[in-house]
Amino acid sequence: MALSPELTGLIVSYITAPPLNPRDQRRAQSYLSQYATVNCVWQEIIEKRTFSTLCLGTAKRLDEFRRLNLDSRRKSYIQRIDLIVELELYDVDARSRFETDQEHQRNNMLFTQAIQSLLQVLSLWPNNTRGIELSITAQSPSDMSAIPDQRERRMRIKAARFDRTEDLLNRRFEKSYLQLDESFKSLSVPLISSLNVDGLSWNGRVIQPASCARLASNLPCLRSVTLALSDVCKRDKPLRKRNRNVSFSAEFRPVTPSGDWLFERDPNELNSDKIDSEDSDPEGESPDYVRTAPEDRSGGHIRSKIIPAFFNELYRSAGQAALRMPRLKYMSLQTTRCGFGGHRFRYEIKNGVAKVTWADVHVFHPEDNILQIWKDVASRHTGNDLEVKIADLS
Structure with a gap:
């Protein structure tokens, strides 16, 4: 009569004692592997361990x-x-x-x-x-x-x-x-x-x-x-x-782990029917059935406008982290391209002066409380005020 996998697994657990260090681990695995040839049930149980x-x-x-x-x-x-x-x-x-x-x-x-x-x-x-x-x-x-x-x-x-x-x-x-x-x-x-x-x-x-x-x-x-x-x-x-000395740089996706987008479509571009694909008809003169399907057309301005709430929360967390980095000299955060969108952040200290730059295709202005956090960061790092630059990426 064949034993159940659970009972067989219990038997296998008594064959060798838990290893104490990596060298014992290798010896125990080598010793245990010989039992994998008993049958297919033993093989699976043994290999899960080895x-x-x-x-x-x-x-x-x-x-x-x-x-x-x-x-x-x-x-x-x-x-x-x-x-x-x-x-x-x-x-x-x-x-x-x-x-x-x-x-x-x-x-x-x-x-x-x-x-x-x-x-x-x-x-x-x-x-x-x-x-x-x-x-x-x-x-x-x-x-x-x-x-x-x-x-x-x-x-x-x-x-x-x-x-x-x-x-x-x-x-x-x-x-x-x-x-x-x-x-x-x-x-x-x-x-x-x-x-x-x-x-x-x-x-x-x-x-x-x-x-x-x-x-x-x-x-x-x-x-x-x-x-x-x-x-x-x-x-x-x-x-x-x-x-x-710290140098920190990160590039992140335009979607949160929970599936929320960091960008939305610009209302001014909702009616855009721009077509850049070579196999389509840029002027719209051909019948629709021979044109590239709308979802396959490249060049459209898809989700190029940031959702401020997400980014303010991001820079709140980044600023609080920077307050715990007494040697921080450089921090860069930017998204990968999303349609024609893009968003960049950079904090940098040069010659004792701390400067922060927010760059976005639609221009991003952080909330006052977020800006204050980064002023506190600059003060802690340099003892001076923060230089702020708002840039347009368009």
Whole structure:
């Protein structure tokens, strides 16, 4: 008599104990996978567990994942991906010196390529309501944190304490913050619902905070973000200052997540029958049945006028956020084109002067209370008043 899937699943849960760390996770999954050959019921139950968490801890492992052609069923089982970016090796002699600019640039390239490669794969996967949790850290196989044997790790730490010039340990890369370089290309990956980045030197390499924000901007369905970061480099104050300077830019769709439009049709354009399509009849001389259907005609002024209530609320939230960003130097918000419409916002500090610009095809004037919030932002950032510019995009 065949057991029910629920009872079989309960039996499987007793085969292995919950793993304590990523290495135990991989061993437990490897041990569990042998039971997938019992029958099709066992296969599905086992694979839900073995595919639930994927650890991509080496460049080879990441390349295998990129080439792996998973079916939709197995893709749906994946709940978490642990990406450990593998940086370049270095020899024992290199332990006694800080990472060079050339080494840092090469590691930035490896860091960028690994994240870009993974995002490109996941961007092609079908979305699901649960999403996938993505965890990111980075290390070289030569780093102390990569030594699997704890006894060997303790011996290295003890030797470094005896002669601190022979082995800098994690101080070797304390100023080499990993960052996404110029080759990183933005793309939308809605499948990732949670992002965890461990950029603390005692667990791996330090990671630039701004690059984490840049990464998160490619994940439109994030529900949770956990960033363990540090920028307290006490030996290089200019570097510390650069790490804390903020530059923020966002482009958003003209529709809210709940389906409400941010734009409406301009009453002056409701009767417009403008036709720009080459396969139609711009002058309207041909019979209607040979002309392009109205909904397929390009060039019409569709929803080009903003709905002020939505945008005032947007700038209220943005201003309140800016009040909590003491190092903010630049913020840009703009919509993608909607017909011939468009709307842009920019807050920028130059030479100690804060300036805000609202630009719109129909001219947008923020409410007085919204303007006051941004005056408070300018006062907090510069101690001076705010310069306001209202621009016409038409």
